[in-house]
Amino acid sequence: NESRVLEIRIMGYGAGQRLLIARDITRIRQLEGMRKEFVANVSHELKTPLTVLQGYLEMMQEVAEFNPGQHKALQQMQQQTNRMHSMVEQLLVLSRIEDGSAVNLDAKVNMALLIDMLKEEAQALAQGQYQLSFDCDPTLNIYGNEVQIRSACSNLLSNAIRYTDPGGSVHVCWKRVPLGAQFSVTDSGEGVAPQHLTRLTERFYRVDSARSRQRGGTGLGLAITKHALNHHQSDLMIESRLGKGSCFSFIIPNHLIDTGKRGH
Numbered sequence: 001n002e003s004r005v006l007e008i009r010i011m012g013y014g015a016g017q018r019l020l021i022a023r024d025i026t027r028i029r030q031l032e033g034m035r036k037e038f039v040a041n042v043s044h045e046l047k048t049p050l051t052v053l054q055g056y057l058e059m060m061q062e063v064a065e066f067n068p069g070q071h072k073a074l075q076q077m078q079q080q081t082n083r084m085h086s087m088v089e090q091l092l093v094l095s096r097i098e099d100g101s102a103v104n105l106d107a108k109v110n111m112a113l114l115i116d117m118l119k120e121e122a123q124a125l126a127q128g129q130y131q132l133s134f135d136c137d138p139t140l141n142i143y144g145n146e147v148q149i150r151s152a153c154s155n156l157l158s159n160a161i162r163y164t165d166p167g168g169s170v171h172v173c174w175k176r177v178p179l180g181a182q183f184s185v186t187d188s189g190e191g192v193a194p195q196h197l198t199r200l201t202e203r204f205y206r207v208d209s210a211r212s213r214q215r216g217g218t219g220l221g222l223a224i225t226k227h228a229l230n231h232h233q234s235d236l237m238i239e240s241r242l243g244k245g246s247c248f249s250f251i252i253p254n255h256l257i258d259t260g261k262r263g264h
């Protein structure tokens with residue numbers, strides 16, 4: 001009596017005919033659910049031991065005297081535990097965001113504040129080594145989930161800086177377009193070859209994993225961004241040219257724009 005999940009596809013088939021393909025994906029969905037729950041549980045369980053490690057490492061650095069070799073080793077340990085900590089955090093964010101059931105799109109998102117925060121974040125990351133520019137309409141507000149919109153924008157911005165060498169430029173734009181409100185980040189960075197583009201939002205997919213790791217990534221940013229945007233009926237668009245730069249953008253649809261008419 002258990003309910004089953006069917007995936008139905010309708011395809012064109014010869015002159016004016018349609019072919020309907022139904023596939024029972026109940027088992028696939030169950031396994032997907034188990035995988036998500038497992039990842040969420042493991043991430044949660046890893047948080048405590050990691051916090052303990054980070055705490056003791058910090059304490060050791062404060063109280064003990066080390067020779068240069070030992071000091072370097074301790075720094076490495078700290079860096080690696082911090083990295084692991086952000087991965088665990090990101091995995092938890094991803095598992096929360098994958099389960100879109102609790103997303104409420106009725107709250108106003110204050111874009112002026114969000115853009116200010118993005119500016120500060122960008123300046124901290126860029127450390128004066130990039131040409132940063134912002135062309136944002138702070139009066140263009142939307143309805144949605146602030147945490148998710150913020151994480152989408154901030155992931156795109158930090159990627160643009162991380163995948164652009166110092167001296168390059170990063171431009172952020174938030175403006176009204178016919179289909180809604182568009183956020184875009186354009187960089188003059190390393191770019192992505194066409195064959196990788198469709199896979200960038202898969203979790204842990206990286207064009208060059210050694211390089212991405214070195215640039216401080218977790219491999220989860222764009223997966224989180226994709227889910228956050230999907231909850232707002234929006235898709236991530238990527239245009240890129242290898243060696244020239246990229247533009248990552250999304251459009252929040254018209255019905256989620258705050259026109260001042262809703263009674264909130």
Ligand code: ADP
Nearest residue numbers: 159160163191206207212217218219220221222
């Ligand atoms: P990561 O933590 O590795 O940056 P993301 O999910 O944020 O993970 O991005 C996935 C991959 O997409 C990156 O490893 C990188 O190869 C590529 N990428 C993302 N943003 C850019 C960009 N602005 N320019 C070039 N490559 C990018």
